[in-house]
Amino acid sequence: xxxxxxxxxxxxxxxxxxxxxxxxxxxxxxxxxxxxxxxxxxxxxxxxxxxxxxxxxxxxxxxxxxxxxxxxxxxxxxxxxxxxxxxxxxxxxxxxxxxxxxxxxxxxxxxxxxxxxxxxxxxxxxxxxxxxxxxxxxxxxxxxxxxxxxxxxxxxxxxxxxxxxxxxxxxxxxxxxxxxxxxxxxxxxxxxxxxxxxxxxxxxxxxxxxxxxxxxx
Amino acid sequence: xxxxxxxxxxxxxxxxxxxxxxxxxxxxxxxxxxxxxxxxxxxxxxxxxxxxxxxxxxxxxxxxxxxxxxxxxxxxxxxxxxxxxxxxxxxxxxxxxxxxxxxxxxxxxxxxxxxxxxxxxxxxxxxxxxxxxxxxxxxxxxxxxxxxxxxxxxxxxxxxxxxxxxxxxxxxxxxxxxxxxxxxxxxxxxxxxxxxxxxxxxxxxxxxxxxxxxxxxxxxxxxxxxxxxxxxxxxxxxxxxxxxxxxxxxxxxxxxxxxxxxxxxxxxxxxxxxxxxxxxxxxxxxxxxxxxxxxxxxxxxxxxxxxxxxxxxxxxxxxxxxxxxxxxxxxxxxxxxxxxxxxxxxxxxxxxxxxxxxxxxxxxxxxxxxxxxxxxxxxxxxxxxxxxxxxxxxxxxxxxxxxxxxxxxxxxxxxxxxxxxxxxxxxxxxxxxxxxxxxxxxxxxxxxxxxxxxxxxxxxxxxxxxxxxxxxxxxxxxxxxxxxxxxxxxxxxxxxxxxxxxxxxxxxxxxxxxxxxxxxx
Numbered sequence: 001x002x003x004x005x006x007x008x009x010x011x012x013x014x015x016x017x018x019x020x021x022x023x024x025x026x027x028x029x030x031x032x033x034x035x036x037x038x039x040x041x042x043x044x045x046x047x048x049x050x051x052x053x054x055x056x057x058x059x060x061x062x063x064x065x066x067x068x069x070x071x072x073x074x075x076x077x078x079x080x081x082x083x084x085x086x087x088x089x090x091x092x093x094x095x096x097x098x099x100x101x102x103x104x105x106x107x108x109x110x111x112x113x114x115x116x117x118x119x120x121x122x123x124x125x126x127x128x129x130x131x132x133x134x135x136x137x138x139x140x141x142x143x144x145x146x147x148x149x150x151x152x153x154x155x156x157x158x159x160x161x162x163x164x165x166x167x168x169x170x171x172x173x174x175x176x177x178x179x180x181x182x183x184x185x186x187x188x189x190x191x192x193x194x195x196x197x198x199x200x201x202x203x204x205x206x207x208x209x210x211x212x213x214x215x216x217x
Numbered sequence: 218x219x220x221x222x223x224x225x226x227x228x229x230x231x232x233x234x235x236x237x238x239x240x241x242x243x244x245x246x247x248x249x250x251x252x253x254x255x256x257x258x259x260x261x262x263x264x265x266x267x268x269x270x271x272x273x274x275x276x277x278x279x280x281x282x283x284x285x286x287x288x289x290x291x292x293x294x295x296x297x298x299x300x301x302x303x304x305x306x307x308x309x310x311x312x313x314x315x316x317x318x319x320x321x322x323x324x325x326x327x328x329x330x331x332x333x334x335x336x337x338x339x340x341x342x343x344x345x346x347x348x349x350x351x352x353x354x355x356x357x358x359x360x361x362x363x364x365x366x367x368x369x370x371x372x373x374x375x376x377x378x379x380x381x382x383x384x385x386x387x388x389x390x391x392x393x394x395x396x397x398x399x400x401x402x403x404x405x406x407x408x409x410x411x412x413x414x415x416x417x418x419x420x421x422x423x424x425x426x427x428x429x430x431x432x433x434x435x436x437x438x439x440x441x442x443x444x445x446x447x448x449x450x451x452x453x454x455x456x457x458x459x460x461x462x463x464x465x466x467x468x469x470x471x472x473x474x475x476x477x478x479x480x481x482x483x484x485x486x487x488x489x490x491x492x493x494x495x496x497x498x499x500x501x502x503x504x505x506x507x508x509x510x511x512x513x514x515x516x517x518x519x520x521x522x523x524x525x526x527x528x529x530x531x532x533x534x535x536x537x538x539x540x541x542x543x544x545x546x547x548x549x550x551x552x553x554x555x556x557x558x559x560x561x562x563x564x565x566x567x568x569x570x571x572x573x574x575x576x577x578x579x580x581x582x583x584x585x586x587x588x589x590x591x592x593x594x595x596x597x598x599x600x601x602x603x604x605x606x607x608x609x610x611x612x613x614x615x616x617x618x619x620x621x622x623x624x625x626x627x628x629x630x631x632x633x634x635x636x637x638x639x640x641x642x643x644x645x646x647x648x649x650x651x652x653x654x655x656x657x658x659x660x661x662x663x664x665x666x667x668x669x670x671x672x673x674x675x676x677x678x679x680x681x682x683x684x685x686x687x688x689x690x691x692x693x694x695x696x697x698x699x700x701x702x703x704x705x706x707x708x709x710x711x712x713x714x715x716x717x718x719x720x721x722x723x724x725x726x727x728x729x730x731x732x733x734x735x736x737x738x
Contacts, residue, residue: 012322012399022325022398029390033428040432040462044447047458135444146453152445156436 055144248313294357306477320401389423415480430466478615490557503542536586563637567618574610599659643691650684
């Protein structure tokens with residue numbers, strides 16, 4: 001049986017509830033900054049698409065919507081396992097085994113890894129064709145000029161998102177290690193909750209990236 | 218009572234050695250580290266300013282080449298904006314005072330607070346590295362396509378600004394949560410001191426605007442490293458888009474700089490007029506009002522950048538709106554002083570200096586916000602003078618007023634009043650000589666950032682340079698006065714704010730006057 005480590009709130013908080021709500025608000029604010037960070041890229045996307053609508057249309061057809069769709073499914077599933085993980089932590093009683101929490105967190109991390117593997121194949125295929133970011137772009141298969149702009153933004157947007165996936169995996173691994181030690185139970189599960197919030201945002205950003213890059217064109 | 222011992226200057230002796238400071242989670246110690254950090258940055262940025270002014274003593278070469286001059290003004294601007302002003306009041310004074318004002322034991326996330334300081338340190342080191350690695354001559358605005366193609370350490374400097382942005386975001390995030398979640402029982406939003414209101418509005422801007430700077434600088438780095446091209450016309454991109462990105466952050470950033478200064482003034486004016494603040498709610502709301510409008514006016518930096526005339530008109534109109542909440546504040550400060558029992562202690566002299574300089578800065582801003590006038594004045598010394606009146610005459614002066622005001626609270630010692638007053642007066646005089654001449658120079662057509670000028674401008678340039686030396690002397694006296702008080706030690710016999718009514722908590726050593734809260738009894 002796991003030994004449950006009782007959580008004591010930090011000295012500058014009056015109660016565990018205050019600590020929890022502060023942490024949650026902090027994460028929500030952080031998510032606001034993340035949305036604003038990506039908003040710049042979305043704006044760049046909108047302006048470039050308006051400037052070169054035909055090029056955009058043509059270039060977007062060179063992305064593989066099937067792989068993008070697969071990755072969308074993978075991430076949505078990972079958000080689902082994450083939501084279940086938060087629920088598992090919330091319903092876990094102090095002193096009880098939390099195999100469900102550990103299993104769900106592991107599944108979330110594995111799905112995130114799965115996303116990156118698919119992304120790796122997509123990227124390497126593009127690199128092979130000479131579709132590289134910026135000045136390294138050498139692909140000749142698109143007639144409309146300035147196609148490097150589309151792919152430049154494609155790599156920046158998916159690259160920054162991919163970086164967030166990696167960070168998310170790191171955060172969730174830390175949560176997983178603590179979960180294995182039995183740190184989380186119904187009265188204390190802040191890291192699971194805020195880690196989950198972050199993970200849902202990473203998923204949500206992809207849900208915008210996928211149609212904008214692969215489908216709308 | 219146990220907790221109140223916390224607020225004593227005992228925190229200074231809580232641990233010994235550098236490590237006890239660098240790894241502290243105490244908001245007071247972090248505030249003190251920030252204080253000395255930003256003051257060193259101010260000295261560095263100020264040195265570049267004096268070098269610039271010295272070079273401008275004569276047309277053509279005085280003592281450095283044009284390229285060096287370009288690097289000097291870029292470094293002056295970048296250091297003053299990103300390393301000094303933005304963190305100055307919130308991170309140094311705010312960190313120290315905010316939890317005390319709220320009756321909290323610390324900020325909501327002490328570790329994040331320390332991380333923010335470290336990130337600030339790393340960003341500063343990167344910026345200094347950029348200087349060593351060949352400097353930057355793009356101006357602090359890094360306009361493309363020049364910045365995406367020119368040599369020098371632009372990528373490093375951009376990265377430094379990017380890193381510094383994170384520090385700002387973390388401080389802002391921490392403060393918002395602290396204000397929402399850490400107030401002592403009974404401390405409602407409208408019982409908070411006005412300095413807290415100002416920090417709160419600032420924090421919202423820090424959180425909402427800085428990420429946009431982050432992505433802008435990231436795109437600029439991508440331009441330089443990979444040649445993505447979205448800002449480069451040669452590659453099919455749009456350079457004006459960069460300016461929109463940049464000013465979408467950097468205009469709110471102007472209010473990130475000035476709002477905390479306004480907060481300090483709200484505290485000083487009531488303490489040294491021995492009167493409750495006039496129009497508490499109006500000042501509190503106007504902080505938020507300024508914060509909201511600040512997001513809608515960025516286009517006024519781009520009247521001559523090829524933005525449509527229609528957009529220009531809208532931005533011009535919205536810019537005028539900023540004058541309303543700003544004027545509300547100034548009027549309330551003046552009415553607080555009206556029939557008050559004013560004492561001219563050192564912080565009050567800084568405070569009065571602020572009121573005069575900031576009002577001039579604010580009014581000349583209206584000239585620039587009007588599109589037709591701006592076409593004439595754009596990119597001239599008029600603009601330089603305007604934002605120095607607001608940034609330095611406003612924020613920096615309020616910061617120094619605040620430092621003097623809270624100095625006894627922070628260190629348990631009192632500086633000497635004589636040199637304190639002298640430095641405030643010298644800075645006021647030097648400042649006006651330096652920058653009022655620049656209004657005249659600008660209106661006559663002297664362009665900003667130029668190395669050379671026509672001989673007719675020489676007299677005014679020399680007067681301006683003379684003023685900058687007076688400013689320098691004023692700051693040296695101030696520095697010496699403050700530092701020697703630390704060396705002298707001892708307890709302050711009578712502190713500047715001691716007459717102000719406190720909020721009733723026991724305050725060992727110097728009290729932290731929070732009159733603006735007591736006004737509502």
